[in-house]
Amino acid sequence: MPLERYVTDGAPRFLEELFAFLRIPSISTLPERADDVRRAAAFVAEACERAGLRAVVHETAGHPIVVGRSEHVPGAPTVMLYGHYDVQPAEVADGWDGDPFEPRQVGDVIVARGANDDKGQVYAHIKGLETVRAVDGALPLNVIVLVEGEEEVGSVHLVPFIEEHRDALACDVIIVSDGTMAEPGRPSIAYGIRGSCGVTIEVRGARADLHSGNFGGAVPNAVQGLAQLVAGMKGADGRVRVEGFYDAVIVDEEERRRIARTPFSEPDFLELAGVTAVAGEVGFSTLERMWTRPTLELNGLVGGYGGVGSKTIIPATAVAKITCRLVPDQEPDDIVAKLRRHVERHAPAGLDVRVRSEGGSRPAVMDTRGAGLQVAARVASEVWGRPTLLVRGGGSIGIIAEFQRVLGVDPVLLGFGDKDDGIHGPNEKFGVTNYLNGIRTSARLVRALADMA
Amino acid sequence: MPLERYVTDGAPRFLEELFAFLRIPSISTLPERADDVRRAAAFVAEACERAGLRAVVHETAGHPIVVGRSEHVPGAPTVMLYGHYDVQPAEVADGWDGDPFEPRQVGDVIVARGANDDKGQVYAHIKGLETVRAVDGALPLNVIVLVEGEEEVGSVHLVPFIEEHRDALACDVIIVSDGTMAEPGRPSIAYGIRGSCGVTIEVRGARADLHSGNFGGAVPNAVQGLAQLVAGMKGADGRVRVEGFYDAVIVDEEERRRIARTPFSEPDFLELAGVTAVAGEVGFSTLERMWTRPTLELNGLVGGYGGVGSKTIIPATAVAKITCRLVPDQEPDDIVAKLRRHVERHAPAGLDVRVRSEGGSRPAVMDTRGAGLQVAARVASEVWGRPTLLVRGGGSIGIIAEFQRVLGVDPVLLGFGDKDDGIHGPNEKFGVTNYLNGIRTSARLVRALADMA
Numbered sequence: 001m002p003l004e005r006y007v008t009d010g011a012p013r014f015l016e017e018l019f020a021f022l023r024i025p026s027i028s029t030l031p032e033r034a035d036d037v038r039r040a041a042a043f044v045a046e047a048c049e050r051a052g053l054r055a056v057v058h059e060t061a062g063h064p065i066v067v068g069r070s071e072h073v074p075g076a077p078t079v080m081l082y083g084h085y086d087v088q089p090a091e092v093a094d095g096w097d098g099d100p101f102e103p104r105q106v107g108d109v110i111v112a113r114g115a116n117d118d119k120g121q122v123y124a125h126i127k128g129l130e131t132v133r134a135v136d137g138a139l140p141l142n143v144i145v146l147v148e149g150e151e152e153v154g155s156v157h158l159v160p161f162i163e164e165h166r167d168a169l170a171c172d173v174i175i176v177s178d179g180t181m182a183e184p185g186r187p188s189i190a191y192g193i194r195g196s197c198g199v200t201i202e203v204r205g206a207r208a209d210l211h212s213g214n215f216g217g218a219v220p221n222a223v224q225g226l227a228q229l230v231a232g233m234k235g236a237d238g239r240v241r242v243e244g245f246y247d248a249v250i251v252d253e254e255e256r257r258r259i260a261r262t263p264f265s266e267p268d269f270l271e272l273a274g275v276t277a278v279a280g281e282v283g284f285s286t287l288e289r290m291w292t293r294p295t296l297e298l299n300g301l302v303g304g305y306g307g308v309g310s311k312t313i314i315p316a317t318a319v320a321k322i323t324c325r326l327v328p329d330q331e332p333d334d335i336v337a338k339l340r341r342h343v344e345r346h347a348p349a350g351l352d353v354r355v356r357s358e359g360g361s362r363p364a365v366m367d368t369r370g371a372g373l374q375v376a377a378r379v380a381s382e383v384w385g386r387p388t389l390l391v392r393g394g395g396s397i398g399i400i401a402e403f404q405r406v407l408g409v410d411p412v413l414l415g416f417g418d419k420d421d422g423i424h425g426p427n428e429k430f431g432v433t434n435y436l437n438g439i440r441t442s443a444r445l446v447r448a449l450a451d452m453a
Numbered sequence: 454m455p456l457e458r459y460v461t462d463g464a465p466r467f468l469e470e471l472f473a474f475l476r477i478p479s480i481s482t483l484p485e486r487a488d489d490v491r492r493a494a495a496f497v498a499e500a501c502e503r504a505g506l507r508a509v510v511h512e513t514a515g516h517p518i519v520v521g522r523s524e525h526v527p528g529a530p531t532v533m534l535y536g537h538y539d540v541q542p543a544e545v546a547d548g549w550d551g552d553p554f555e556p557r558q559v560g561d562v563i564v565a566r567g568a569n570d571d572k573g574q575v576y577a578h579i580k581g582l583e584t585v586r587a588v589d590g591a592l593p594l595n596v597i598v599l600v601e602g603e604e605e606v607g608s609v610h611l612v613p614f615i616e617e618h619r620d621a622l623a624c625d626v627i628i629v630s631d632g633t634m635a636e637p638g639r640p641s642i643a644y645g646i647r648g649s650c651g652v653t654i655e656v657r658g659a660r661a662d663l664h665s666g667n668f669g670g671a672v673p674n675a676v677q678g679l680a681q682l683v684a685g686m687k688g689a690d691g692r693v694r695v696e697g698f699y700d701a702v703i704v705d706e707e708e709r710r711r712i713a714r715t716p717f718s719e720p721d722f723l724e725l726a727g728v729t730a731v732a733g734e735v736g737f738s739t740l741e742r743m744w745t746r747p748t749l750e751l752n753g754l755v756g757g758y759g760g761v762g763s764k765t766i767i768p769a770t771a772v773a774k775i776t777c778r779l780v781p782d783q784e785p786d787d788i789v790a791k792l793r794r795h796v797e798r799h800a801p802a803g804l805d806v807r808v809r810s811e812g813g814s815r816p817a818v819m820d821t822r823g824a825g826l827q828v829a830a831r832v833a834s835e836v837w838g839r840p841t842l843l844v845r846g847g848g849s850i851g852i853i854a855e856f857q858r859v860l861g862v863d864p865v866l867l868g869f870g871d872k873d874d875g876i877h878g879p880n881e882k883f884g885v886t887n888y889l890n891g892i893r894t895s896a897r898l899v900r901a902l903a904d905m906a
Contacts, residue, residue, distance in 0.1 A: 194666060198763040207727025212750045213647060213848025216778050217742035218722075220732040224687065224751040231684035234677065269671075274660025274769075277803035279673040289670035297665045298677040299766050300757025306772050310651040310811045313752050316727075319759050325669050350730035358763045395666025 003135050007439050010131070014439065015105070015432070017047070018123045021085075022103040022112040028063055028086035028153045037063045037149050040085040044068075044147045047123070051130040053145060060157035063149030067165075070129075070143040078142035078171040079372075079449050081442075082399070082411070083122035083178055084151030087114035088424045095426035108432050115430035117423035121177040121416050122147055124435055128442025135443075140450035144171055151178070154359070155399050162406050173372030173449055174403055177438065179415025182389045183263070187380035187441075190413035191368050192291060192392035193400055195326035197335050197360030201226065201343060202319050203303070204352040209313040219314060220350035223303035226318040229346055229353070230298055233322075238281040240296045242342040248329040249294060259287050262391065272419065291392035294335075295325040323358070325394060332360025361398030366410035375448050376412045383441045416441070456588050460892050463584070467892060468558070468885070470500070471576045474538075475556040475565040481516055481539035481606045490516045490602050493538040497521075497600045500576070504583040506598060513610035516602030520618075523582075523596040531595035531624040532825075532902050534895075535852070535864070536575035536631055537604030540567035541877045548879035561885050568883035570876035574630040574869050575600055577888055581895025588896075593903035597624055604631070607812070608852050615859050626825030626902055627856055630891065632868025635842045636716075640833035640894075643866035644821045645744060645845035646853055648779035650788050650813030654679065654796060655772050656756070657805040662766040672767060673803035676756035679771040682806070683751055685799055686775075691734040693749045695795040701782040702747060712740050715844065725872070744845035747788075748778040776811070778847060785813025814851030819863035828901050829865045836894045869894070 007014075026040035027033040041064040045055035048068030055068040063086060090100035090113035098104065103112030110120065126145065133139055146169070148158045162169055182188040205222040206215075235241050264287050266278065280289040289295075303318025305311035324335055336357045347353040366373065368390055377388040393413070403411050416438035422428050460467075479493035480486040494517040498508035501521030508521040516539060543553035543566035551557065556565030563573065579598065586592055599622070601611045615622055635641040658675040659668075688694050717740050719731065733742040742748075756771025758764035777788055789810045800806040819826065821843055830841035846866070856864050869891035875881050 196666070196765070198765075200763075205728060210726060211848065212748070212752065212776055213649070213778055213846070215726055215743065216647075216750050216847055217746050217748040218731050218733050218739045219726050219728045220730065221751055223754050224683070227680040227751065227754055228684040228687070230677070231681040234681070273663060273668055273672050275658060275672045275803060276805075277673065278671050279803050280670050286671045290668065293670050295665070295670040297669050297765075297767055298674055298680065298757065299665065299764055300759045300768060301676050301680055301771070302755050302757070302759030304751065304753025304755075305774050306753045306755030310653075310774060310776055311752055312649070312651075312750075312776050314750055315753060318754070321758050321763060323665055323763055323765050325666055350728060350732050352729075393666070394669055394671075395664065 001135060003131060003443055006131050006135050007436060011436055014127050014436070018110070018120060018435065019103045021119050021123055022114055023101055025101045026086050026149065027089050028150055029089060037086055041066050041149055044085050044122070047126045048145055051126050052133045052139070053129070053143065058161065060161065062157045065149065065158065065161055066147045068145035070139045073140065073142055076141040076450055077173065077452060078144060079173045079175060079446065080144040080146055080169065080171040081125045082146045082174060082176045083118045083125065084148045085119060085122060086149040086152050087117070087119070088152050090426070097427055105432065109429040110432060110435065111427055111429050113428055115428050116417040116421040117428065118151065118178045120430040120435055121438060124416060124438030125177060125442045127439045128446060131439060131443040132446050140447060143446070144169060158399055159402050162402065166406055169407060171407065171409060174407070174409050174411040175376065175445065176397070176400065176411045176413050177416055178397065179393065179413055180417040180419045180421065181415055182391045184418055185384060186386050187384045187388040188391050188415065189373060189377055189388055190391050190393040190415070191373065192365040193363065193413070194394055194396055195330065195332060195361050195363035195401065196323055196396040197326060197332035198321070198323040198358035199336060199339050200319060200321055200356045200358055201229070202317070202354045202356070204317050205350065206314065206316045209316050212312040212314050215314055220348060221314050222351060223315045223318040225348035225351045226301060226303060226320055228348060229343065230301065230320050230322070232346055233296055233342065238279065240294070242296065242338050244338050245294065245335065248331070250328050255292065256288065259285065259291065262287055262389070290394040292327055294327050294330055297323055299323055325396065326363045328363050328365050330363060332362060336360065361396050362401035364401040364404055370410050371452055372449065373410070373412045375452055376414050376445055379444045379448050380414060380441050383437050383444060454588060456584060456896055457893070459584050459588050460889060460896070464889055467580050467889070468563070471563070471573060471888065472556045474572050474576055475567055476554055478554045479539050479602065480542050481603055482542060490539060494519050494602055497538050497575070500579045501598055504579050505586045505592070506582070506596065511614065513614065515610045518602070518611065518614055519600045521598035523592045526593065526595055529594040529903055530626065530905060531597060532626045532628060532899065533597040533599055533622065533624040534578045535599045535627060535629045536571045536578065537601045538572060538575060539602040539605050540570070540572070541605050543879070550880055558885065562882040563885060563888065564880055564882045566881055568881050569870040569874040570881065571604065571631045573883040573888055574891060577869060577891030578630060578895045580892045581899065584892060584896040585899050593900060596899070597622060611852055612855050615855065619859055622860060624860065624862060627860070627862050627864040628829065628898065629850070629853065629864045629866050630869055631850065632846065632866055633870040633872045633874065634868060635844045637871055638837060639839050639842055640837045641842040641844050641868065642826060642830055643844050643846040643868070644826065645818040646816065646866070647747070647847055647849055648783065648785055648814050648816035648854065649776055649849040650779060650785035651774070651776040651811035652789060652792050653772060653774055653809045653811055654682070655770070655807045655809070657770050658803065659767065659769045662769045665765040665767050668767055673801060674767050675804060676768045676771040678801035678804045679754065679756060679773055681801060682796065682799055683754065683773050683775070686749055686795065691732065693747070695749065695791050697791050698747065698788065701784070703781050708745065709741065712738065712744065715740055715842070743847040745780055747780050747783055750776055752776055778849065779816045781816050781818050783816060785815060789813065814849050815854035817854040817857055823863050824905050825902065826863070826865045828905050829867050829898055832897045832901050833867060833894050836890050836897060867894070
């Protein structure tokens with residue numbers, strides 16, 4: 001039986017099994033869902049076993065990590081498939097049309113929390129392995145399935161885990177399917193993602209809010225001071241004015257030319273973002289701004305009164321939340337230190353200003369000439385019938401740089417989802433076609449990677 | 454019986470009567486308290502009648518205005534005593550040590566909502582009139598007691614009322630006791646107050662908050678844009694950078710010299726304000742900044758996330774609340790128009806920015822050589838045993854400029870309260886001595902003003 005027939009015939013069952021996975025509300029951030037998270041780990045382990053792997057559920061100080069392994073094929077390469085079984089919170093009240101954990105098929109899409117991010121993509125790989133094994137009788141190479149339960153809460157226990165199991169996790173290729181395609185029906189591989197870091201700035205002026213008449217004009221205003229401080233962090237040219245912010249940033253002229261050739265529709269982008277104009281750093285295109293340039297984003301500024309009418313106070317306190325997206329070779333700790341120094345230098349007189357680090361993750365760029373990436377691009381093109389697009393991403397997946405650092409492998413970011421799937425939002429969806437093509441891609445990839453060496 | 458004996462003997466009863474007034478929760482801003490507000494109006498009217506005045510409760514579209522009048526004394530001057538019977542909201546949960554509407558005497562102070570602001574001061578005047586009538590047999594001049602029930606909600610119906618009753622309210626002197634003394638035991642008359650105006654600035658960028666990774670660097674950020682906009686409204690020199698803001702401001706060199714001679718302790722001020730340093734416009738002293746210089750105060754800026762940890766969004770909306778304190782000859786409408794123009798000129802690209810006026814009031818400065826002010830200063834000095842201080846105030850009492858405009862009289866702002874009485878806050882208080890000296894001052898003032906002409 002050919003591979004294609006197996007996937008087509010198996011589709012109803014593949015959907016049914018995924019639905020069972022989606023019914024488990026494995027929300028990693030909610031302590032009261034810890035048992036559900038554990039159930040989801042067990043579900044993944046069982047699915048691996050049924051696909052012919054030996055699966056182990058590794059306990060951590062947080063949620064478990066599932067590792068599935070195929071029977072050893074001597075001399076064959078090893079591919080790791082990474083994903084996560086935990087999901088973001090979801091409640092009907094957030095705007096869902098139905099129970100987020102009662103998956104349903106609406107036309108050509110599956111609607112449920114985790115349908116895209118990341119259960120649908122993880123399960124596509126497991127079904128891909130099952131397919132190869134059923135059609136070919138055995139897997140032609142070594143497979144490690146690594147599925148964690150803390151991706152939505154920072155993957156805190158995964159980094160020490162891969163450090164500790166560095167030898168057992170040694171591999172030639174890492175495939176990460178936890179993302180989207182650049183445009184519908186157009187397979188894409190992201191060869192770069194940005195890192196991140198964040199700070200909270202807290203400002204205090206007076207002991208308590210003061211009357212703006214009795215004291216106005218003579219005492220410092222915490223919100224005004226904080227607004228001035230954060231306004232000074234960016235110039236009118238969209239450049240970050242924190243000293244040394246761009247020091248480590250690499251500008252690759254060859255890449256700039258490649259990005260200039262990447263298809264991009266500004267009207268489509270404006271529509272997707274829901275804005276009337278693009279903005280950003282002068283001298284760079286919109287794709288460059290999102291993919292290759294670091295950012296300093298004010299995620300929030302809250303201080304004083306924001307309600308109806310007037311409240312004639314001089315606010316005593318204010319807080320600002322800032323996160324940066326980082327690009328190679330910026331280091332999160334270094335950028336936080338530079339932000340801290342900037343705040344110390346520019347803190348308005350009479351205000352007590354404190355900076356707290358909110359953690360971060362390293363940026364990563366992968367070699368586009370890597371064999372795994374090249375094979376994945378070719379296979380995806382065949383399945384989808386269109387040339388695979390090489391892109392970068394603006395977001396951050398902290399584990400990618402850690403895979404590079406600890407395992408010495410450039411992960412291949414091969415997302416099966418669509419941009420408008422609404423991950424983290426209400427009515428998250430995943431195309432049935434995306435799911436089945438994911439299975440096809442995974443199965444063919446396993447075959448093709450076996451021939452790679 | 455001399456006046457002093459009457460007040461001393463009457464003190465227990467004066468306190469008891471004030472307590473009955475304070476028991477009425479006449480909170481003008483709460484619709485469910487409308488009946489209590491009406492009861493307070495009736496209480497004032499009755500108190501006026503018992504002091505020998507004829508009192509009328511005038512209905513308005515809001516809360517009633519009480520006008521009490523003495524029997525006409527031909528050829529004698531007319532003094533108007535203005536105050537208000539409505540109070541700010543108060544609940545035990547705000548931090549009161551007991552029921553805010555069950556007044557109690559604690560040592561030398563009366564604790565209750567309205568004790569200082571303004572029931573205690575209004576009632577001191579009514580008891581002052583009673584005292585003169587009891588001791589002298591009749592009032593020596595014409596008295597108008599004007600007590601409104603909407604001071605805490607903007608005196609909206611009082612302005613049309615005085616316009617409509619312009620002739621009936623014609624007078625030679627207006628005494629306003631709705632304030633505090635510059636220092637404890639030191640009688641003070643404020644000969645100037647600031648006006649005010651306010652705007653709300655609303656900013657919208659994208660349709661909804663965006664992911665700071667997927668879009669960061671390429672789209673406008675509403676909070677960042679608003680922070681830049683408001684930061685640009687003030688220079689490092691503390692001067693407002695809204696074009697034309699200072700155009701109408703009068704600088705009076707003689708007054709600057711007078712203010713320089715006014716006692717002022719910076720350590721005491723820092724302690725009172727609860728700040729570590731003063732701030733403000735270069736070239737002006739702290740008293741000048743509060744009394745004679747206009748301000749632009751950011752009362753609040755709220756947008757995006759301000760909670761624990763990070764939220765990696767590009768906020769779609771933000772709101773800023775700004776109020777200005779105005780000095781002669783700034784006009785609230787003109788300053789709002791200038792703010793509007795500034796925002797239009799400096800609105801960051803790609804953001805929808807709206808400005809809404811929140812109303813305002815005119816500033817006022819009174820002639821310090823006015824006969825009424827001079828007499829009041831002399832009488833207060835005699836009662837308190839210390840020379841009366843001439844000061845200005847930083848706050849706003851909208852009706853003052855309207856009294857000037859409509860009735861052509863410079864009000865005398867003779868406050869009986871202490872600075873630390875905590876008006877509008879929990880455990881509002883009013884000294885028993887302040888109350889009784891208020892009665893003495895009022896009684897002696899009525900006598901002295903009769904001789905003025």
